[in-house]
Amino acid sequence: MKTRYLLNRLALIAALSFAATPVRAEPLSVGLVIPQSGQFALLGQHVREAFQIWDQSNPGIYADIVEGDDGCTAQSGADAAVAMAEAGVDIVVGFLCTESLAAALPLLTEESIPVMTLTVRADIVGEEANRLGWKFYRLAPRSGAEAEIAADAIFRLWADKSFALIEDGAISGRELVEAIRVKLEDRGLKPTFVDNFRPGQDTQPSLVRRLRSAGITHVFVGGERSDMAVIAKEADYQKLPLKFMGGDALHAPQGENPLPDGTIAVLSDGAIPGPDAETARSVFEDHGLIAEGLRIPAYAAAEILGAVATRQGHSNGSVEDLLRQSTFSTALGTVTFTDQGERREPGFVLAILRDGEFTRMSIADAAQLRQESQ
Missing domain, CATH: 3.40.50.2300 (Response regulator)
Structure with missing residues (x-):
């Protein structure tokens, strides 16, 4: 009996010692x-x-x-x-x-x-x-996740607004806008206006006139940051108040023309x-x-x-x-x-431009935007 007791004690001590040994990584x-x-x-x-x-x-x-x-x-x-x-x-x-x-x-x-x-x-x-x-x-x-996040943001923030989807004619911009349009229409929401524009221009007077004629107040731009800035500048010149949203292409250095504060962007989580x-x-x-x-x-x-x-x-x-x-x-x-x-995670987040810098959109930011839309 003593021998069996001793063996059991030794086994217990060995087990506890093993359990206490920190697990090492497999290099x-x-x-x-x-x-x-x-x-x-x-x-x-x-x-x-x-x-x-x-x-x-x-x-x-x-x-x-x-x-x-x-x-x-x-x-x-x-x-x-x-x-x-x-x-x-x-x-x-x-x-x-x-x-x-x-x-x-x-x-x-x-x-x-x-x-x-x-x-x-x-x-x-x-x-x-x-x-x-x-x-x-x-x-x-994934590329497709960008359109998913953008479409969801438009649905939640702009559903009651007269909004446009416009793109720069490049494959990336056209595919992004088309994917957003399809996802919105699957949820029963159609854009007021869909159009394209010629990128790399110093001004965009005819585009802004078309947006005015369509009664647009909010615009998603499938294109580069510099082109959105030119459109915003032209809209300001024509005294057409517009709110803007764009994709990950907005993660780029500020050019000659700044983007307006309040611009919304769908950016990769690694970028912001x-x-x-x-x-x-x-x-x-x-x-x-x-x-x-x-x-x-x-x-x-x-x-x-x-x-x-x-x-x-x-x-x-x-x-x-x-x-x-x-x-x-x-x-x-x-x-x-x-x-x-x-x-599994989208890998994209919503960001908003404040004082010339994009920061992740907070719950308070989203609530303020929804309140402004009412």
């Missing part, structure tokens, strides 16, 4: 395929800095970080995929361009290496990945980080960097992969299992992925 080998030169090299630098800074603050989580070059061509994508496979990485982050991403995905899928893009928004990439079984994860927002990004902002500031460009989205990706590595330490799940089944708290806010690798 993750991360590949970064980013532009090393050319016009997108700065964005590549942002991704590199974010991962290096996170890695320094969280030693032992990543086994290593292996870099490859994204030249934004199909050939560079294929070459980078081969290099990542030879390096034996567990997951690749990057491929900032559609061409390189599309070329790399089938090759890396064959090697069972998932890919997470920070920038590619085209819905077709996700559709093809789902159809062909590619190991694809999108932290960037919220309170969840404060820790990341502080970390970047400690390194003398501003949280701009791709730094916040890349930092969020580093946080996600860090959580995956940690959870692998006490789970038999693969990297993909953990990506699909987990909820991640990141600098972009809560992030979850569908079984198809798409981010």
Whole structure:
């Protein structure tokens, strides 16, 4: 009896000791395929800095970080995929361009290496990945989500207004406005006026006259920030009071003509980080960097992969299992992925221009706009 008691005590002590031992992360080998030169090299630098800074603050989580070059061509994508496979990485982050991403995905899928893009928004990439079984994860927002958020904002804020949908004739502007129109009409709301305009002009007198004739008070512009500013300037000149809304193209430097205060924009959450990004902002500031460009989205990706590595330490799940089944708290806010690798959250937020700067629209801002509409 004493022997059995002693053995039971020893087993209990061993079990408690094991339970008290902190769970260690399963070190993750991360590949970064980013532009090393050319016009997108700065964005590549942002991704590199974010991962290096996170890695320094969280030693032992990543086994290593292996870099490859994204030249934004199909050939560079294929070459980078081969290099990542030879390096034996567990997951690749990057491929900032559609061409390189599309070329790399089938090759890396064959090697069972998932890919997470920070920038590619085209819905077709996700559709093809789902159809062909590619190991694809999108932290960037889907293009279609921009129209969904814009249509919802118009429905909630402008439903009782005489509003126009206008676009600049470019593929992006035309597709955005058409998607918004369809989504609104599915909800029983039709725009008062739909039109297009010639971009890059110094003035837009005929467009503004057409808006006046249609009795328009609110305008969604599918086009560049500079074109919206010209339209707003012309409307002011013709003494036509208009309220404006636009898409993510408004996330651009202010040009010669400012946008009017109160302009609403549908912006990517990475372009206008919220309170969840404060820790990341502080970390970047400690390194003398501003949280701009791709730094916040890349930092969020580093946080996600860090959580995956940690959870692998006490789970038999693969990297993909953990990506699909987990909820991640990141600098972009809560992030979850569908079984198809798409981010469940829209990835776009409403912003409003105050004193020349876009800030996330608050509940109070939305309430004020609704009150102004009554």
